[in-house]
Amino acid sequence: MSEQDNLQPVDGNEExxxxxxxxxxxxxxxxxxxxxxxDIKNEDVVFEEIEASNAEDAEDEGNNDxxxxxxxxxxxxxxxxxxxxxEKLIASEKVQAIKAHVESIKNEFNSKFNALVxxxxxxxLNDGGNEIDFYYSNPIQKRFKxxxxxxxxxxxxxxxxxxxxxxxxxxxxxxxxxxxxxxINVEENINTTYKHFKDLQEQWRNAGPIPRxxxxxxxxxxHHHVEIFYxxxxxxxxxxxxxxxxxxELKLKxxxxxxxxxxxxxxxxxxRELQVLHKMWxxxxxxxxxxxxxxxxxxxxxxxxTIHNKRQAYFEELDxxxxxxxxxxxxxxxxxxxxxxxxxxxxxxxxxxxKEIEQLREAFFSAGKVPLKVNExxxxxxxxxxxxxxxxxxxxxxxxxxxxxxxxxxxMDLIQIAEDNKDSDDFEVTTPLMKKIQSDWxxxxxxxxxxxxxxxxxxxxACNAYFDKLHAQRNAENKEELDAFNAKTNLLDSxxxxxxxxxxxxDLKLIKAQINTWxxxxxxxxxxxxxxxxxxxxxxxxFKRIKINKNEAxxxxxDNKIDELNNAQDSRHLDNERTFIRKKIDxxxxxxxxxxxxLQFFTNVDDDNPLVKEVHANIKNHxxxxxxxxxxxxxxxxxx
Numbered sequence: 001m002s003e004q005d006n007l008q009p010v011d012g013n014e015e016x017x018x019x020x021x022x023x024x025x026x027x028x029x030x031x032x033x034x035x036x037x038x039d040i041k042n043e044d045v046v047f048e049e050i051e052a053s054n055a056e057d058a059e060d061e062g063n064n065d066x067x068x069x070x071x072x073x074x075x076x077x078x079x080x081x082x083x084x085x086x087e088k089l090i091a092s093e094k095v096q097a098i099k100a101h102v103e104s105i106k107n108e109f110n111s112k113f114n115a116l117v118x119x120x121x122x123x124x125l126n127d128g129g130n131e132i133d134f135y136y137s138n139p140i141q142k143r144f145k146x147x148x149x150x151x152x153x154x155x156x157x158x159x160x161x162x163x164x165x166x167x168x169x170x171x172x173x174x175x176x177x178x179x180x181x182x183x184i185n186v187e188e189n190i191n192t193t194y195k196h197f198k199d200l201q202e203q204w205r206n207a208g209p210i211p212r213x214x215x216x217x218x219x220x221x222x223h224h225h226v227e228i229f230y231x232x233x234x235x236x237x238x239x240x241x242x243x244x245x246x247x248x249e250l251k252l253k254x255x256x257x258x259x260x261x262x263x264x265x266x267x268x269x270x271x272r273e274l275q276v277l278h279k280m281w282x283x284x285x286x287x288x289x290x291x292x293x294x295x296x297x298x299x300x301x302x303x304x305x306t307i308h309n310k311r312q313a314y315f316e317e318l319d320x321x322x323x324x325x326x327x328x329x330x331x332x333x334x335x336x337x338x339x340x341x342x343x344x345x346x347x348x349x350x351x352x353x354x355k356e357i358e359q360l361r362e363a364f365f366s367a368g369k370v371p372l373k374v375n376e377x378x379x380x381x382x383x384x385x386x387x388x389x390x391x392x393x394x395x396x397x398x399x400x401x402x403x404x405x406x407x408x409x410x411x412m413d414l415i416q417i418a419e420d421n422k423d424s425d426d427f428e429v430t431t432p433l434m435k436k437i438q439s440d441w442x443x444x445x446x447x448x449x450x451x452x453x454x455x456x457x458x459x460x461x462a463c464n465a466y467f468d469k470l471h472a473q474r475n476a477e478n479k480e481e482l483d484a485f486n487a488k489t490n491l492l493d494s495x496x497x498x499x500x501x502x503x504x505x506x507d508l509k510l511i512k513a514q515i516n517t518w519x520x521x522x523x524x525x526x527x528x529x530x531x532x533x534x535x536x537x538x539x540x541x542x543f544k545r546i547k548i549n550k551n552e553a554x555x556x557x558x559d560n561k562i563d564e565l566n567n568a569q570d571s572r573h574l575d576n577e578r579t580f581i582r583k584k585i586d587x588x589x590x591x592x593x594x595x596x597x598x599l600q601f602f603t604n605v606d607d608d609n610p611l612v613k614e615v616h617a618n619i620k621n622h623x624x625x626x627x628x629x630x631x632x633x634x635x636x637x638x639x640x
Contacts, residue, residue, distance in 0.1 A: 069093060069101060074108045075383065079116070082109045083144040090147060095154040102151055109144055111387075119394075169208040173218050176204050180225045184232045197229060205284070219282060227287055241289070248288040251296055254281055258303035267311040274307050325368040329378055332364045333385050340389040347400065350393055357389055401448070408447040411455055414440060418462035427470055434466050435571070467572075471526045484522040488531055491518060495538045500546060507546040511539065515560050523567060532564060551628050558632050566639050574639065581633045588626045595619045 069089075074082060086105050089098045120136045179200055183193055210218060230240050254277050261270040261277075281300070288296065336357060344350045370378050414437045424430040441459060446452075474481075495514060500507040524531060536557050543553040565574045595618055602612050 069097060071101065071104065074104050077108070079109060079112055079138070079140045079144070082112070083140055083147060086144065086147045086151070090151050090154070095151065095158050098151075099155070102148070106148060111383075113138070113141055115387075115391075122398075166209060166211045170210040170214055170218065172207045173204060173210060173222070176200050176207065177218075177222055177225055180222075180229055183229055201226075201286075223282075223287075230287060243286060244289040247286045248292055248296070250285050251281065251288060251300075254285075255296060255299045255303065258300060258307070262303045262306040262310075267307070267314040270307050271311050274304060278304075319371060322369055322371045326370040326374060326378065328367040329364055329370060329382065332360050332367065333378075333382055336360050336382075336385045336389060340385065340392055343392055344396070350396055353389075354393070357386065361386065404446055404448050407445045408451055408455070410444050411441065411447060411459070414444075415455060415459045415462065418459055418466070422462045422465040423469070424466065427473065430466065431470065434463060438463060478525075481523050481525045481528075485524040485528045485531060487521045488518060488524060488535070491521065492531065492534055492538060495542065498542065504546055504548070508548060511542050511546070512556070514542075515539070515556065519560065519563055523564070532561070536561070551624070554628060555631060555635075558635065562636055562639065574636070578633070578636050581629055581636065585626065585629050585633065588622055588629065592619060592622045592626065595622065 072085065074085070077085065082105050086102065086109075089101055089105075116138070117136050121131075121134050124134050125131060180197065183197055183200075186193055186196075204222065230243070258274060258277055261273055264270045287293070339353055339356055339360075342353075344353050364382055369375070417437050418434065421430050421433060447455065491514070498510070498514070500510065518535060539557055539560075540553070543550075543556075562574070562577070565577055595615055599612070599615055602609065602615075605612055607613070607616075
């Protein structure tokens with residue numbers, strides 16, 4: 001048995017009692033280790049690892065795809081996107097290279113489709129359907145099944161071809177071994193026999209991959225009979241010694257390279273190349289002379305163990321990092337579970353939770369690798385807790401959706417009332433009814449977004465039609481309003497020639513007296529309300545003339561305005577004014593916040609800096625303006 005057999009050394013000086021050379025022994029099973037004592041068995045696990053890996057590579061040689069296909073975030077894809085991705089992989093990649101991708105896609109598709117079926121079933125039952133009658137089909141599912149069936153067919157054909165090829169190659173190799181065995185009994189010129197032997201060796205090297213479970217037996221049998229042939233060459237030692245010398249030179253180069261690799265800090269790269277060296281040692285090179293066998297094997301074994309020990313130390317450190325990553329991921333999973341348990345009670349609350357989950361999800365993906373033995377379980381747990389969150393969120397939105405549909409029906413009922421009464425002439429009865437349904441409308445909650453604008457326009461149109469008719473009728477019947485308009489027009493003209501005394505207080509009293517007179521003149525028709533704007537403009541001119549404080553002037557005008565709005569029969573004007581003021585307050589607050597944020601950028605800058613002073617001045621102006629609008633809001637609130 002040679003030093004290649006199971007990658008274990010054989011004592012080159014071993015002889016039997018009769019003095020016969022027994023360096024050639026029967027082959028050993030793949031999982032046995034040939035050594036002088038059993039202690040070496042515990043030391044040489046690395047050699048078994050290399051043997052197993054090379055056996056696997058030997059079977060896969062020429063059949064596997066070495067390029068890396070990146071994994072995508074399949075859990076974020078829709079059903080259609082998953083089906084398309086599967087079709088693309090089958091069409092563009094080798095079937096043997098996409099197994100892991102296909103399984104991930106299939107798992108995600110099944111999970112999402114089952115959730116969809118559950119949702120459709122729930123809707124079916126909610127609509128009064130019988131569970132036994134439920135059936136759901138989806139063209140995307142059919143598309144996915146077709147693609148997956150195509151994949152399974154291609155994969156089966158691929159493995160069948162591999163199986164046949166491996167069997168054929170094994171048969172070829174066994175035939176070669178039989179021919180080598182037969183060379184010993186051939187009566188011909190030794191040079192011719194040697195040439196035939198070399199030809200068989202070349203055939204062996206080109207025979208192709210064989211089943212991994214046959215790999216070691218085939219190679220050991222081959223080496224066994226090669227060594228027998230070399231012993232047979234003792235009649236022509238020149239040929240044998242020439243081969244021995246050649247093999248020794250190449251094996252020494254392999255040893256030197258292994259010793260270089262033992263000094264390399266990149267342990268993974270070193271180990272991968274070491275596997276190649278062992279493969280060359282076993283598959284490409286023949287034996288060396290007996291006196292060198294143990295020496296060169298021990299050198300090779302020492303370098304191998306050095307590389308293996310460094311690699312093991314590297315993985316031990318890596319395991320510590322993976323364990324810390326595992327702790328991080330478990331903590332993130334626990335946080336997702338806590339958020340799910342807590343839930344939310346409003347749309348805004350759930351939107352905030354969704355953002356939190358998304359941040360935790362990104363943190364999970366960025367946390368790094370975990371130990372391989374718990375990788376799949378950790379990933380499944382993560383997906384499980386995220387899905388649990390999504391299920392709870394979906395339950396909320398289903399309930400919210402149902403509530404919104406109920407609200408929609410309530411508002412549709414109000415629209416029907418408004419449309420039924422918009423042409424009514426019984427103003428005494430209909431007006432309170434229309435005001436009531438306007439109030440009821442405000443108390444009803446949200447409706448589906450797609451219906452919101454449409455139903456509001458219908459309701460508003462019906463209400464406006466009624467009140468416009470009401471106002472038109474009242475304008476026609478109420479001569480007092482027309483008289484008030486004419487009187488206000490005359491008063492407006494008189495303001496142009498109003499003379500002041502020069503005393504601010506007296507002049508202000510005079511202006512207020514004009515305002516009181518204006519109010520006592522009464523309401524004007526709705527289509528004549530533009531005169532109020534003209535009056536306010538005239539007041540602005542008067543206030544400028546007496547140089548009164550701007551805010552004080554604004555409040556005086558505002559008091560006049562809300563008195564007019566409050567006396568109007570249509571409450572919409574007062575509502576609109578309140579809405580406008582609130583919007584204005586929000587805008588000013590936003591501007592103040594922005595200015596105050598801007599001040600944070602002025603670090604290490606004196607307050608006397610022109611830019612800083614300008615910002616402070618702007619903030620003060622906005623706060624003064626905010627105070628004015630809040631005062632207006634408080635005045636208008638007092639009327640409700």
